[in-house]
Amino acid sequence: MSKRALIIANQSHDDRNFAELPGAAADARELSAVLRDSEIGGFSVTVLRDATATEWKRSIQKFFQQAEHDDVLLLHLSCHGQKDSRNRLHFIARDSDADLVEATSVSAEFLADCMESSSSRSIVLLLDCCYSGAFNRAMRARGEAMDVNVSETFEGSGRVVITSSTALQYAFERDLMGSRQAGTPSLFTAAVVHGLRTGEADLDQDGHVTVDDLYGFINNRVREQEARQTPTLSVISVDGPIRLARNPNRVDMIARGGSEGRPVANELATELARRLKAREKEVNHYRKAHRGAIRELARITLWLLFVCASAAGLWTATWWAHDFVLPTQPGQKILALLLLGAVHGFVGTILTVLGFLPVVGLGIGVISWLNAKEPFDNYSGAGRVAAGAIVGIAIFLGIAGAAIDFIWVPSRGLLAAVWVAHKVGLHVTAPSGWHAVLTSLSAIAGALVVAALGFGSAMASDEDEDRQRNGSLTFNGF
Template sequence: MARRCLIIANQHYQDPGFAELPGAAEDAVALSDVLAQTDIGGFEVTVVRDAGALAFRRSIESFFQHADREDLLWLHLSCHGMKNRDNRLFLVATDTERDFLASTGIDSTFISDQVESSRSRQVVVFLDCCYSGAYSRGLRTRSAADSVDVAEAFDGKGRIVITASNALQFSHESMTTSRAAAQPSIFTQAIVQGLATGDADLDLDGRISAGELYDYIYREVRTQLPNQTPTRSVSSAEGTILLAHNARVGASKLPAELVKTSLSPLGWQRIGVLHELENLLGSRREDIRRAAEDLLAQLAADPDRTVSAQARALWFGRGLGELPVPAAVESWADGGHPIGIDFGTTNSAVAVYVGDECRVLPNEFGNRTTPSVAALTADGDWLVGERAKNQAVTNAARTFSAIKLRLGSGWSTEVDGRRLTAEDIAGVILRHLVRDAERALQAGIHQVTLTVPAYFGLPERRALVESAEKAGLTVQRVLTEPNAAALAYGLAKGTDEQIVMVLDLGGGTFDVSLIELGFSPDRPDSPGNLVIASVLATSGDNHLGGEDWDTRIADWLMTRFETAHGIDLRADAAALRRLREAAERAKIELSAARQTAISVPYLAAGLSLDEQLSRGHFEHLTADLLTRIKIPIEAVLRDSGTALEDVDEVLLVGGASRMPAIGGLVTELTGTAPRRGLIPDGVALGASIQAAVLRGHARDTLLSDAVPWSLGIRIQDGTFAKLIERNTTIPTKRSELFTTVEDNQTSLQLHVFQGEEDDVSRNLQLATVTLTGIERARRGVPRIEVTFDIDANTTVHVTAKDLANGNVKWVVIDAEAARAVALFDPHAAVARLASGPPPKL
């Protein structure tokens, strides 16, 4: 018996009457990933993207006509749906003409005929399109009632149709009501989540039936969009159609609800399970006691330290002997999974290196990215990702986004008398990302490689490490985002030596890195070609990102609304957030369309906003932002001494770089189109490659990074003495001699700065080192050796040593040191040591 799946996902449409559906493409990716997993679905998946009417029909006809009697067939259609005047549903192909549905669309009766004529006795059809419920009702009038027996093994000729919506309910809208958001629809999200997490196994028997999956989809969709109603119709079904296995839960002697709660993402719920297990450990039935012990052992290895500590205390308190080590913990002891995290301003992703390949791990909803948003509820619980984003309008004061841009700045806020720093909130988000990744891997995660914008300074980098430590993680390496993307590109490129320029335009930052990729021939200890990535130069703008383009649209909308209605929305937090969401949707839509309609109902005082924005006007509103893109590009070429014509490839990274104007600028400058293939996964994948290198899993990649800012100290005339020039390859170490500026001076202060300006006051002060015990002498006589030592993580050790008596003082520049710098004391100043012998006393 074969298990076969056909997914048709139509994103692009030739008729402008049909909006783009970027979510449809993501439907195919997310669904095919989970269905193909042998321990879940084990389906042979075929994906047809952007099918014209002829290809649409041929794919479906071939799929059903080549099936055998025992095959299980899963058909998933993700596209527009449209009804004609006779209320007949037509599925929309990429070349369907809105005014000629009968001749260019796919009549729903064609699907019905193919289903009915198939030899397979097990067919499940999922329709993710508007008006799809009308199709299921039409099929039901010719068949059995809306029910299916889920108690017995399948026996009979079964047809089940599950649909996203019974009306024009915008089945492809995301949870932020964005039709153009590049993420799966809520309907498909529910399918992926139910299968990936096992939550659709409602009776926890280890199997997921079509009936259980529908019940789960219905509950999840109605929870998020109450006006959208998934439907189901059943024809000639006897028994259960089993679609998938629950990889996380097998048969258990414990209550189903208890086992399910032990898998909850909420720590306090898992602690509640421990209290129930304490009772079950005293059961008279040996099988129940054994099952309780097994579950307790799993919780003893829980990634939440509070849960694991209580579980271990219960285990040893009941005298159960030596605690067994789960397989996941044993594998971690042997090196574990190389994990890379792309902590983004807008979205974040986690990737793992397995074998010789990398893959992005799905979150709890089956998505490849998670919004970098956290919210504190009135009960004091944290919501992260989609859940936090969904309630942002009603809980604006307690919802935090773009927190990455506040790292290392000393920013903090107070909520319910509780002081929260940017590092605290980032730690909450990172902890959530790791929890989702652990569930996907079924293994613990303790060490990670993190990515940062290339132009992040030392305080920001160290602040991110601090955030990870708050999440219970150990950071192996901090890798810049363009370098990570270059690693992902270089691993798949081949053997040609190249100079690549990586433009990383994310939600809040813009970086440019010029990287030289080299490839050495086979080596005995490194199968394949050795990828050598050397950073030639780095530049960027930490205050330029996709949100700036959103802001321009939002400001334009506010002005238009004020002109039309005389109402200034700038003081209305809820209205501002809705406007920004509308602006982000418009920006995304204008990446594929020449014009977009922006509609925000009941924005203020019962008044709605309805505007049309063309791509040309959008680019006019943001022309100065595009000009700012050129400045770092020119800087890296100048710093590296590279001519533009010597750049072989330009790689675009970051979601905001999808905008056509960015690609147009690159083409204008270089004469060739840039590569966008690394969006949106390239950074996370590159981070996992670097993690694999550090773990010894991959020996075919070497990365030579560079420091993005010059580092040095202040001297007595207020100028900046650079010890480490920007774009110096790291790790590196540099020493220089300094001396006193006053007679009999017994101490001096080293004020460490980061920046490029000769006037030190225009640079960023990072730390202060005070050296005391200098022997009294005339100024210029003492010899003080100052050393800057930078490791591969861009952690800086600054040392001051009196060569006369060996006194040494040092500081490690981290986030705390950068926030707690001392004021300059002119009586403890330092000067460069003059050339030649020191002056005589």
Template sequence: MNGRRRALIIANDQYENEGLRHLLSPAADADALGRVLGDPQIGEFDVQVVRNEPAHVIGTHIEDLFSDGRPDDVLLLHFSCHGLKSESGELFFAARNTRPNRLASTALSADFVQRCMRASRSRSIVLLLDCCYGGAFSQGVSVRAAGDVNVLDSFPVGKLGGGRGRAVISASSAMEYAFEGDQLADDHSPRPSVFTSAVVEGLATGDADRDQDGWVSLNELYDYVFDRVREQNPHQTPSRDVEMQGELYLARRRRQVSTPAPLPPELQEVIEHPLAHIRAGAVQELARLQRGRHAGQALAAKRALQRLADDDSRAVAAAAVAALEAANQDQAPDPIGISPSVEAGSATTAAERAPHPHEPDRAGPADVAILAPGTSPPSTQPGVAGAVDASSRRVAGGGQRQFIAGWGFLALLRRRRPIFLVAAAILLAAAAAAAALLILDRSDHPRVTDTRQQDRFSATAPWRLIIRDTISDMDNGCDVTVINIDGGEPVVKVTDVYVGGSFQVHETGQFRWEANDPECLVFQRSGPGKAELPFVPEYRGETDAFDTTGPVSVQVTNFNGNSGCDIALYDATNGRKLDSREARQGGGPVSLDPGGRSSVYVSNRYCEIRISAG
């Protein structure tokens, strides 16, 4: 990632006013947190600690942090001090020179911090509040009963601006305050901070990496800290308020992942299937997982491939060995926990390896890649089952778009029924495919070219390529290449299409096609199609075009055993990518911005989706 990672730690444990009790934990907390955040193998933050300074000095440091922030920067601000509530209910942070009866001029208001955050260009801001709260009242004012004040109300993330990228985590859900004469008091004796200790412990040990993917996200860290704090003090409840799209990764797991994460149950069933050619279908997905960013699943995939390398089927064993050898060539000997986007042996820091907080995980297998115009395709793995030749499809308006639609094993997962039942259904359907499928297409779309009886056809951009797999025996999927006869260059190349797929094409001319099996049915549909919101796509791959006047919402209804799905939005007139997001399980629908374009379509690799106005 290109953005900087900057952390400012405010630690105030000494106070000039006698009414503010000295705190025991801020100094130690600041040192420990600064070390773990600044560790190049963990956080790789540029850390600055400001300790026991007057309010105006602290305010300058805070304003500098946020004012200098760039959009891709990750900014973290940590407070360890007294938190004070004024008579009007406003939250303040105590500095060395703070006077409880002059908070506006001698303390830092939460409103000031909020304004600085709102004005920052950074899209990734984290505020950690580890404060010992007490009430602040002038001497002689009537004492009010102790009560709760929601700390997060002082930082309403919906009003922080920018629309995304802000998170506030507090050591407790409310601040309890009491009054004793002219002294501030609370109900607990002084002790080291449980909250910051849990943050440091979770990052330093890597135990906060709960999904074993090699990275500690903000949500994982909060869950870990919440549990640790509640274990040690049931009366303290950390709280959070997050407004972010996607995951924000705060640190890398320094210790190597040693416990493999569970593989999807459907994949495990295929690995253990009694038929060798079914087991062989798992190799491609295992190779993808081994190359992926999720370190726990990469370890599980590696061990599964090692077992398949001893399979009694020579074909399965050879494919597994090839996948293992390809991974060894591409990665350093100890790849677990390192982002696959980094070259093995490079001196890249943990911050540069960290996944971008708002960009979808583009690290995936070459044979399922959908790349934006002008980008280079990921390298293929020679010898691996389902390896792909990197040919390209030209897009109107310049540039090239690599489109290699690899369904392979993923289609097997999607069916979610016994393999022999699927094969039987395809066998029965194949007998009627010559007429029924074409009739179905013509009923919905008046201009359909059935290319099964010819390998040449004419098409005017835009048009759609439809592929249907009706292979009845030993189904290895459909590999289809469409070539421009005039230029001799591949326009579209799709591999391992199971069941079916639809793909938008933006080129006019005379074309010929090649397929790996005569039972791969190929159709050409004129135009980009016409869908109406809301709708469920007929095929995976690329949807028919539809009109929109604003954001497009995509809800994943079935992840098919995957932890996330890459969803992209394209301009239907020229095939240019407009926006992309990663949908994560439990994350709700994703919103795609058409950028003012009115006719668009959605690209989806392997999930079941529903599209509506967003």
């Protein structure tokens, strides 16, 4: 089941015969915020502001067409409403023409058809519709004094229609002679938002705001502020109550036992378990991000230590390899050592891997041949001698390849590092012969120490993480 809301608000109009509705934008803003709140409405909300009639129709049809059977749909309209010559209701869009209302507006019949074709059986329609024209200096009328039967227009199953006033005749907005702040929602929408946001609309104090709860609250609050405006409710074949929102104060309310003092242990436990699960999910998300950041920082730190250790090994080689010459200035010497350590480690690693690939391939090939042919079991005499020779040659080649890789590759990495140093303007003289091999091994020895320490630290970290995971609590209810 999903909860989706479509809020359509028209504040401005191309036709100046329709007055601007300064409360429409605020209606959309405030209502969408409270409906989106995961602790209150939990709706997926789409807002359409100052749209054309065609955009209205596309959005409305798509909204109802994509619904599943158990989806809860809420459509809120904040706009002008006007009747045609046959007393049929039309909703005024931004591009509606006062002289061509039927052709340029969105008819109530179109909306009813979309609702009827929807698979959802839980549809709530909130109509805060209005009609231009001054009522008097302190009031703005929403809707012309006419008789539009909402229950007949929107008849069908699984629907609830709440209107801002009786027969849509008037839905007053107070200007309050400057005391009202700009961008304030209408009386009707303000009552909806207030009831949901504060939890006061939960009239039966069961922790949930149903359609009946919301209407009861809206009716009382609107009539308290404007006695001439009476919201209406039409319920058509709804199977059970439709829950629109949760009471944001439900934990405190449940703990007090509600207004009727009924048992609340199970409700309180369920609500607390839900909150604990949500909090645990959030904590796990940040814990995972924290562990990832720590791992990345550890990798960077280990690489820096690797470079520094290689540089230290190269520095010690200058004590006995007199043909290995570094810059004389301390700053350039340190920079050269760090650069040589970084490049030597990078190039040496690549060359070592490439050098060992033929050795590994040879070993795999010989083992596969021995498993397939089993020469020492199936052959006799000269065949066994030949098989032994093949194995011996393979072992010799493997040892020779490893030795060459161990001796030749590091020195090639050192030469590459010296070449890079020359390119950046550092005067370094590379050692030759066995001095080059031993100098490279000095750098490798320091790097191996750091690698061993890093491996031990990673193992300890993994063990700590496993202990934390095994010791963590999971909340599966009470």
